[in-house]
Amino acid sequence: MASSLSVSDEGMICSICYLVFNDPVALKCSHSFCEECLRRYWSVQEVLLCPDCRKECSQDEPTRSLAFSSLCEKFKSRTCLSPVGDMCPEHEEKLKLFCFEDKQPICVVCYTSKKHKNHQCAPLVEAVEDLKAEVKSEVSGMLQNLQILNKSKADYEDLAEILKEERQSAENMIRQEFDSLHQYLKEEEEARIAALREEEVQKYEKTKNRIEKLSNDISNLSMTLKMINQEMEMDELTFLKNYTNGHYSPAKNSLPEPDVISGIDTAKHLAFLNINLRAKMCELLHDPPKTVSLDPNTASNKLVVSEDRSSVYFVEQKLEVANNPERFMLGVLGSQGISSGLHCWDVEVGDNDHWTIGVVKQSVERKKILKMDPSSGMWSIRLINGKYRAGKSRKDLTVTEKPRVIRVQLDYDNGVIAFSDPSKGPVLFTFTDTFEEALFPYFNTASAVCPLHIS
Numbered sequence: 001m002a003s004s005l006s007v008s009d010e011g012m013i014c015s016i017c018y019l020v021f022n023d024p025v026a027l028k029c030s031h032s033f034c035e036e037c038l039r040r041y042w043s044v045q046e047v048l049l050c051p052d053c054r055k056e057c058s059q060d061e062p063t064r065s066l067a068f069s070s071l072c073e074k075f076k077s078r079t080c081l082s083p084v085g086d087m088c089p090e091h092e093e094k095l096k097l098f099c100f101e102d103k104q105p106i107c108v109v110c111y112t113s114k115k116h117k118n119h120q121c122a123p124l125v126e127a128v129e130d131l132k133a134e135v136k137s138e139v140s141g142m143l144q145n146l147q148i149l150n151k152s153k154a155d156y157e158d159l160a161e162i163l164k165e166e167r168q169s170a171e172n173m174i175r176q177e178f179d180s181l182h183q184y185l186k187e188e189e190e191a192r193i194a195a196l197r198e199e200e201v202q203k204y205e206k207t208k209n210r211i212e213k214l215s216n217d218i219s220n221l222s223m224t225l226k227m228i229n230q231e232m233e234m235d236e237l238t239f240l241k242n243y244t245n246g247h248y249s250p251a252k253n254s255l256p257e258p259d260v261i262s263g264i265d266t267a268k269h270l271a272f273l274n275i276n277l278r279a280k281m282c283e284l285l286h287d288p289p290k291t292v293s294l295d296p297n298t299a300s301n302k303l304v305v306s307e308d309r310s311s312v313y314f315v316e317q318k319l320e321v322a323n324n325p326e327r328f329m330l331g332v333l334g335s336q337g338i339s340s341g342l343h344c345w346d347v348e349v350g351d352n353d354h355w356t357i358g359v360v361k362q363s364v365e366r367k368k369i370l371k372m373d374p375s376s377g378m379w380s381i382r383l384i385n386g387k388y389r390a391g392k393s394r395k396d397l398t399v400t401e402k403p404r405v406i407r408v409q410l411d412y413d414n415g416v417i418a419f420s421d422p423s424k425g426p427v428l429f430t431f432t433d434t435f436e437e438a439l440f441p442y443f444n445t446a447s448a449v450c451p452l453h454i455s
Contacts, residue, residue: 012075015052016041021072025062029055038062098127159322166296169307199264206261292334292345292441292454297324298366299332303445309335312443313451328366330444334454337362337438343410345441346422346455349383350404354447356382357406359417362438379417379431380442381406390419390429397428412439 012020016037023035031052033041042048048057086095086105093107101119110116122130231242294312296305301321304313312332321327334345338359347357356372358380364370370378373392381390381397388397403421406428410417417431445452 012072020076021069023064024068024072025064026068027055027057027061029053029057032065032068033062035062035064096124097121098124100127155322158320159324162322173308196264203261203264210261292336294443294454295326295333295335297326298328300328300330300444303332305332306451310455311451311453312445314445314448316448326366328370330369331356332443333360334441334443337440338410338412339438340412343412345408347406347408347443348404348453348455349406350450350453352383352445352447352450352452353386354384354445355452356380356442356444357408357419357452358442359408359410359439360442361435362440374431374433378442379433381419381429388428391431399428400424403428408441410439 014021014024014032014034014037016033019034021032021034024032025035025038026032027050029050029052031050033051038051041051042059048059049055050057087093088095088107088110091107091109093109095105095107097106097108097111098104099106099110099116099119099121102116105124106116106121111121231239291310293309294305296309299305299312299321301318302315304315304319305311306313349355349357358372358378360370360379361377364377370376371392372378372380372382379391381388388399389395390397399421401421401424403424405422407420407422408417409420412435415433415435417433418427419429420427441454443452443454
């Protein structure tokens with residue numbers, strides 16, 4: 001009912017149930033509500049507040065207005081006056097016309113009355129035809145919107161599946177890398193403990209041999225002392241004879257200087273942990289090799305990026321991929337942008353006979369065929385129909401022998417991009433420019449002979 005009321009009638013509507021007031025009550029803030037609606041609203045509130053202005057109220061504050069209640073009842077009876085069947089409720093005449101101003105069926109008497117004077121009216125049949133045509137036009141637009149929405153939904157559903165697959169792929173790679181790291185740590189642990197135990201065994205055996213020798217020396221010396229004590233009790237001539245022969249000489253019974261046996265070389269074993277192992281961990285976790293990996297979210301619909309993101313393949317039939325903003329119409333980007341420093345990567349082209357390799361700026365147009373021109377944000381060389389060319393130039397590059405690897409060297413700070421064959425040495429082509437935004441490695445192929453492999 002509330003939706004068909006005029007602005008002037010909205011004062012008769014309860015803001016809680018959106019119906020005409022039933023037993024209305026007013027608060028001190030002048031806002032009115034159905035008595036039952038207000039009671040139910042307050043039953044779930046800890047602090048009693050006005051539903052409209054949120055002013056704090058008291059339980060005995062709502063007051064009834066008999067005049068306003070009577071006005072609401074009259075309003076209800078007026079709004080209930082509506083057509084019954086095909087008869088006019090006011091004149092009891094058959095409804096034959098439609099008033100476009102008031103948007104309601106009317107009878108002939110209504111049409112001649114002052115209420116509908118100068119209103120655009122038409123027979124019901126004609127009005128229905130016109131209104132159906134209007135609705136069909138609106139429905140046509142709605143159907144187009146529905147198609148757009150369904151396509152967008154399908155694209156996002158595809159993207160949701162791709163996100164799952166990419167997350168699973170990345171998760172598997174992370175697990176593999178950490179499994180390798182765990183294996184490396186386990187092997188190093190076993191090797192370090194083995195070296196520690198080997199040192200213990202060697203020094204333990206040496207110590208046992210020393211103990212055994214010392215025991216023999218102690219036994220021999222004890223027997224010598226016992227014999228000397230016995231001889232000291234002999235007659236004077238015998239003692240003097242033994243003494244003259246050096247039998248009691250201290251030099252004869254002196255002990256050799258023992259070899260020093262050191263303890264476990266703890267510093268050596270822990271130094272490996274402090275230097276070698278931690279350096280390896282930093283290398284693996286914090287300073288990985290700066291190789292180029294491909295971003296599958298940017299790959300056009302005829303390119304397939306390998307699971308390890310190091311190769312890109314061309315396929316004849318278009319793939320069903322999400323039309324996300326990052327995706328190129330042609331080509332694929334590296335995953336990391338470059339904004340400073342020296343960078344180098346190799347692209348193994350092999351026997352591939354149709355490829356483009358280079359860099360593009362981050363803001364390059366992705367949904368159109370790229371112009372191979374630095375002014376358009378692309379610096380590249382390409383091989384097409386057996387001809388090597390750079391940028392937008394139609395002049396062939398001088399290539400004495402078909403390269404199987406293309407090396408890209410980027411000096412961002414000095415604005416230099418050089419392409420070369422690392423097996424031959426000479427530079428194939430060099431761009432010089434000024435870079436003002438991040439650059440991304442760019443790759444494209446239209447040959448199914450072999451993929452491009454980046455290292």
